[in-house]
Amino acid sequence: MMGFPEKFLWGGATAANQCEGAWNVDGRGLANVDLAPTGKDRRAVLTGEQKMLDFDEAHYYPAKEGIDMYHRYKEDIRLFGEMGFKVYRMSIAWTRIFPRGDEEEPNEQGLEFYENLFSECHKYGIEPLVTISHFDCPMHLVNTYGGWKNRQMISFFEKYSRVLFERFNGLVKYWLTFNEINMILHAPFMGAGVYFEPEDDQEKIKYQAAHHELVASALVTKLAHEINPEYQIGCMLAGGDTYPMTCDPKDVWQAKIEDRSNYFFTDVHVRGYYPAYAVKELERKGIFPETQPEDMELLNKYPVDFISFSYYASRCASADPEISKLTDGNVLASLKNPYLKASEWGWQIDPLGFRITLNTLYDRYQKPLFVVENGLGALDVPDEKGCVMDDYRIDYLRAHIQAMKEAVVLDGVDLLGYTTWGPIDLVSAGTGEMSKRYGFIYVDRDDQGNGTLNRSKKKSFDWYKKVIASNGEDL
Numbered sequence: 001m002m003g004f005p006e007k008f009l010w011g012g013a014t015a016a017n018q019c020e021g022a023w024n025v026d027g028r029g030l031a032n033v034d035l036a037p038t039g040k041d042r043r044a045v046l047t048g049e050q051k052m053l054d055f056d057e058a059h060y061y062p063a064k065e066g067i068d069m070y071h072r073y074k075e076d077i078r079l080f081g082e083m084g085f086k087v088y089r090m091s092i093a094w095t096r097i098f099p100r101g102d103e104e105e106p107n108e109q110g111l112e113f114y115e116n117l118f119s120e121c122h123k124y125g126i127e128p129l130v131t132i133s134h135f136d137c138p139m140h141l142v143n144t145y146g147g148w149k150n151r152q153m154i155s156f157f158e159k160y161s162r163v164l165f166e167r168f169n170g171l172v173k174y175w176l177t178f179n180e181i182n183m184i185l186h187a188p189f190m191g192a193g194v195y196f197e198p199e200d201d202q203e204k205i206k207y208q209a210a211h212h213e214l215v216a217s218a219l220v221t222k223l224a225h226e227i228n229p230e231y232q233i234g235c236m237l238a239g240g241d242t243y244p245m246t247c248d249p250k251d252v253w254q255a256k257i258e259d260r261s262n263y264f265f266t267d268v269h270v271r272g273y274y275p276a277y278a279v280k281e282l283e284r285k286g287i288f289p290e291t292q293p294e295d296m297e298l299l300n301k302y303p304v305d306f307i308s309f310s311y312y313a314s315r316c317a318s319a320d321p322e323i324s325k326l327t328d329g330n331v332l333a334s335l336k337n338p339y340l341k342a343s344e345w346g347w348q349i350d351p352l353g354f355r356i357t358l359n360t361l362y363d364r365y366q367k368p369l370f371v372v373e374n375g376l377g378a379l380d381v382p383d384e385k386g387c388v389m390d391d392y393r394i395d396y397l398r399a400h401i402q403a404m405k406e407a408v409v410l411d412g413v414d415l416l417g418y419t420t421w422g423p424i425d426l427v428s429a430g431t432g433e434m435s436k437r438y439g440f441i442y443v444d445r446d447d448q449g450n451g452t453l454n455r456s457k458k459k460s461f462d463w464y465k466k467v468i469a470s471n472g473e474d475l
């Protein structure tokens with residue numbers, strides 16, 4: 001079997017709020033995700049059901065210091081270079097560039113930080129892949145405008161994106177607009193800086209906010225191509241196909257409905273219009289978003305260049321309300337699939353589901369795909385020599401890379417690259433824990449913020465290096 005394309009982009013992916021720290025350094029402003037604590041209240045904050053407008057004494061906020069990558073990025077990128085990364089997916093903290101979000105002029109210190117970081121990548125031949133908003137929105141825009149439920153966000157985002165496209169021209173080629181845009185339906189404070197009042201029609205607000213993000217994405221896709229026609233702009237979906245729990249047609253239909261709630265976002269991003277099923281459903285429920293005359297034309301004329309997505313697990317759906325109650329309590333709930341094993345955090349391990357998802361996306365759109373997150377969150381315990389022997393992580397990744405290879409080689413899926421999630425341990429988005437680790441590089445820090453922050457290689461470090469060096473042949 002032939003292998004991956006010669007120019008296949010291997011690498012890893014992180015997000016600003018989960019690793020940079022330095023939350024108030026060099027002019028950075030406060031962001032929504034800074035206010036997500038660890039512990040039992042995190043979920044309600046991320047979903048917008050519990051208001052957290054400032055830090056309080058009762059909670060610990062892991063994003064404030066992250067893994068201090070702001071001060072240690074040179075060491076971290078050197079290690080990525082040592083593994084042979086061709087691409088590094090990262091995100092820009094909006095609040096480093098526009099600390100409040102509605103200023104006229106950007107913060108020069110923030111721009112310099114990323115300029116230096118990109119130059120550091122290029123020293124090692126690493127191409128940056130930049131997420132413009134990874135669960136990230138200035139708190140000033142949340143407090144003053146209500147986050148993405150307000151249409152004015154489109155122009156703040158446009159201004160922010162313009163600054164990035166102009167300043168980093170020549171340093172960056174690949175951009176993603178919104179990380180996991182479909183997560184807005186599950187965690188709208190995280191995805192869109194939106195929280196709710198008791199009387200709110202939550203569904204309506206979520207789709208309104210989603211509409212604003214989709215229009216903003218099309219608008220900056222247009223802008224990017226005007227500034228540099230070589231720019232490649234992608235959307236980003238929290239991926240993973242939904243299986244029916246049984247072959248009862250009711251379960252099959254339920255799985256389709258749940259898949260559509262996700263693929264709605266890529267349908268708009270890629271095809272450039274609201275799909276019929278969404279128009280009908282939103283109208284039926286009386287929650288079709290308010291639009292301006294130019295919106296539909298923008299969506300239509302400026303679709304994305306490629307589709308990126310995360311894949312950790314497949315999902316399961318049932319039409320039986322009793323069974324449907326038995327979800328696992330993650331931000332993204334799913335039923336237990338009896339055929340699959342799960343991670344320590346209950347995420348179901350399904351490499352064939354990865355091949356299936358790659359095929360679904362390619363069948364549906366025939367556009368280039370980019371896998372920008374995949375990996376195993378696990379409890380790593382260093383042995384007596386201080387080394388993490390993470391064979392379980394190697395097993396997970398090996399099986400997923402094998403499935404991805406089958407999608408490329410046997411099924412003909414056009415795939416640009418693959419970045420594992422968290423090549424260096426970082427703060428978990430879902431739980432805020434450090435102990436849910438994904439890295440090839442161990443970071444000495446615990447869930448309470450103790451530890452030296454020292455970096456060390458796990459067993460998987462040399463394994464991934466070998467995978468890249470052999471272009472995915474030596475697994």
Ligand code: P53
Nearest residue numbers: 015179180238331332377427428429430431
């Ligand atoms: P953590 C839920 C379901 C799928 C992907 O997640 C998700 C989430 C949010 O928890 O998020 C993505 O850290 C996201 C990353 C995140 C990663 O998956 O909860 O883009 O920011 O860290 C893994 O284990």
